[in-house]
Amino acid sequence: MDRLMPAGIAAPELDIAQWFGEETSLAQLRGKVVLIEAFQMLCPGCLNYGLPQAVRxxxxxxxxxxxxxxxxxEHHDVTGPEALQVFLREFGIPFPVAVDRHDGRxxxxxxxxxxxxxGTPSTILIDKSGDLRLTHLGAMPDLQLGAMLGELLAEKA
Structure with missing residues (x-):
């Protein structure tokens, strides 16, 4: 399911417990188009669609x-940081991965x-101005995503 947003709605900062790879913030990425792939390592849709698409x-x-x-x-007991580190290495994930923080509530x-x-997989697109432009749940056709990325890249910051 797509939620398209017009420009002008700032993307909230990520609330991260731990980083694997280079730590960054959305504020540091202003001027660039950002794709965030939200996933769980035990999610079949993430393994089959979301993560491979993000790699592409x-x-x-x-x-x-x-x-x-x-x-x-879900599956909190078996998806901790140690398991995630092994998962990222085994699957050759070539981009930084953050662990979403839990507040215990x-x-x-x-x-x-x-x-x-x-749910997951979810794709988030943020434009060069730091505005949230899309959240999408589930598999997204490559052509649709590529067209959206092309549009965002063509926009002025």
Missing amino acids: VRKQFPEVVVIGIHTVF GNIPITMDTYRLE
Whole structure:
């Protein structure tokens, strides 16, 4: 399900417990198009669609910053940071991955709640001005995503 946003709605900062790879903030990425892939390592849709697509975007659109966010709302006991580190190495994930922070009040992590994500895999697009332009739940056709990225890259910051 797509939630398209007009320019002018600032993307909230990510609330991260830990980084694997280069730590960054959305504020540091102003002037660049950003794709965030929200995933869980035990999510079949993430393994089959979301993460492979994010890897393809990183290869085919080197000017787009790709970040993964491990946003666990189930299977907490077996998806901790140690398991995630092994997963990232085994699957050769070539971009930084952040661990979404939990506040202890429920199963939904903070960034997932802030962005009103309904599950995983979810794709988030942020434009050069730092505005949230899309959240998408589930598999997204490559052609559709590529067209959206092309539009965002063509926009002035």
